[in-house]
Amino acid sequence: MQTLALGSYHIHIGPIGPSVSAFLKGRHFSQLFVLVDENTKAHCWPAFAPALSGYPSTLIEIPAGETHKNIATCQLIWEQLMKASAARDALLINLGGGVIGDMGGFAASTFKRGIPFIQVPTTLLSQVDASIGGKLGIDFMQVKNSIGLFSDPQAVLIDPAFLRTLSGREIRSGYAEILKHSLIADAGQWGRLNTLAQLDTAEWSEIIPQSLLVKQRIVAADPFEKGIRKALNFGHTIGHAVEGIALETDTPLLHGEAIAVGMICEAWLSHKKLGLPQETLHTITNYLLRVYGKPAIHKTDYTAYLQLMGNDKKNEGQAINFSLLPAAGQVEVNCTATQEQIIGALDYYRQLPSPAPS
Numbered sequence: 358m359q360t361l362a363l364g365s366y367h368i369h370i371g372p373i374g375p376s377v378s379a380f381l382k383g384r385h386f387s388q389l390f391v392l393v394d395e396n397t398k399a400h401c402w403p404a405f406a407p408a409l410s411g412y413p414s415t416l417i418e419i420p421a422g423e424t425h426k427n428i429a430t431c432q433l434i435w436e437q438l439m440k441a442s443a444a445r446d447a448l449l450i451n452l453g454g455g456v457i458g459d460m461g462g463f464a465a466s467t468f469k470r471g472i473p474f475i476q477v478p479t480t481l482l483s484q485v486d487a488s489i490g491g492k493l494g495i496d497f498m499q500v501k502n503s504i505g506l507f508s509d510p511q512a513v514l515i516d517p518a519f520l521r522t523l524s525g526r527e528i529r530s531g532y533a534e535i536l537k538h539s540l541i542a543d544a545g546q547w548g549r550l551n552t553l554a555q556l557d558t559a560e561w562s563e564i565i566p567q568s569l570l571v572k573q574r575i576v577a578a579d580p581f582e583k584g585i586r587k588a589l590n591f592g593h594t595i596g597h598a599v600e601g602i603a604l605e606t607d608t609p610l611l612h613g614e615a616i617a618v619g620m621i622c623e624a625w626l627s628h629k630k631l632g633l634p635q636e637t638l639h640t641i642t643n644y645l646l647r648v649y650g651k652p653a654i655h656k657t658d659y660t661a662y663l664q665l666m667g668n669d670k671k672n673e674g675q676a677i678n679f680s681l682l683p684a685a686g687q688v689e690v691n692c693t694a695t696q697e698q699i700i701g702a703l704d705y706y707r708q709l710p711s712p713a714p715s
């Protein structure tokens with residue numbers, strides 16, 4: 358078992374049974390609730406339930422997926438808690454991916470002004486990124502995570518064994534945040550990862566802790582995103598807009614897939630504005646295209662993208678804010694770009710050749 362500290366809580370990486378026992382020992386909660394979606398109920402709850410033996414718990418099930426990360430689903434969670442008369446010393450256990458973690462944490466932190474919660478992330482994305490750092494929330498009017506708060510869990514319990522049932526597409530989505538961590542802060546890791554061809558044989562148990570360390574260090578330095586934490590948003594100014602629009606179509610993108618598009622566009626902006634070397638831009642572009650293919654974006658959506666970027670949470674005043682790379686492994690926050698430059702970045706992406714299927 359590996360343990361990292363962050364603020365007032367610990368992140369444990371290892372088999373789920375001992376982690377849960379260690380967490381519950383010596384703590385008292387009047388009731389335990391476990392938030393799941395239909396997939397984590399089927400694939401993760403059977404492995405998790407034995408860890409709670411001797412502790413009665415109530416399952417709260419919500420529908421899976423980003424399209425349900427909204428106030429209506431929060432209402433379902435609050436209703437279940439209210440019907441069970443959950444008190445402020447009840448615990449909500451978020452057993453699932455980033456949607457369960459972000460929304461469960463938000464619902465817990467607002468119910469009766471806040472009940473404790475823990476994160477038990479079951480996707481690659483949530484194990485390296487979403488479960489730590491205390492950013493909680495839901496989507497509103499296509500603007501990702503625009504209603505939310507910062508609030509820390511009592512613990513984060515990561516067991517890479519949960520990944521065994523995750524689809525290849527979801528693994529790829531989580532891998533985008535791992536690539537992001539390497540690009541902003543770990544050039545050595547980026548050098549190793551950009552030659553990794555087969556994700557299905559990757560050693561996630563080794564990659565997860567190394568990636569987590571990047572986020573842990575940045576969040577510890579700036580938990581409320583006043584400065585350096587904005588680095589973790591590389592690829593997200595454009596990526597979130599692309600994700601928000603795609604979510605309303607028949608071909609929604611997963612978070613990491615949209616962030617991969619955003620990272621290509623923002624690498625181009627990094628080249629134009631901060632002198633990211635052309636060769637690095639090419640390596641980033643080619644590797645991301647190889648892993649993610651080339652999801653289509655359309656010129657007819659540019660106005661909507663710009664409108665959504667106008668509501669990016671990093672913005673100050675009217676300017677659209679980016680976190681950009683002067684070099685692989687380095688990042689500069691609070692960069693702005695004009696509308697023309699942003700359109701240049703979207704055009705750069707659109708003119709790229711579609712990679713041949715592998």
Ligand SMILES: NC(=O)c1ccc[n+]([C@@H]2O[C@H](COP(=O)([O-])OP(=O)(O)OC[C@H]3O[C@@H](n4cnc5c(N)ncnc54)[C@H](O)[C@@H]3O)[C@@H](O)[C@H]2O)c1
Nearest residue numbers: 396400421454455456479480482486487492519522523612
């Ligand atoms: N708070 C943060 O710092 C932060 C960071 C990154 C991303 N996010 C958010 O996280 C969300 C994306 O998270 P995600 O990619 O985990 O999505 P998700 O929670 O939708 O999970 C992806 C899919 O995998 C299923 N699933 C989960 N675990 C499984 C398992 N072990 N086996 C089989 N299926 C499983 C889920 O039911 C879902 O269908 C986005 O909303 C994004 O905005 C938040």
Ligand SMILES: O=C(O)C(=O)C[C@@H](O)[C@H](O)[C@H](O)COP(=O)(O)O
Nearest residue numbers: 486490492501502586589590593670
């Ligand atoms: O933890 C952070 O800070 C991040 O930016 C991590 C991102 O990967 C994540 O997608 C986060 O939810 C984005 O936050 P937002 O403030 O841009 O909504």
Ligand SMILES: [Zn+2]
Nearest residue numbers: 534593612616
């Ligand atoms: Zn993200």
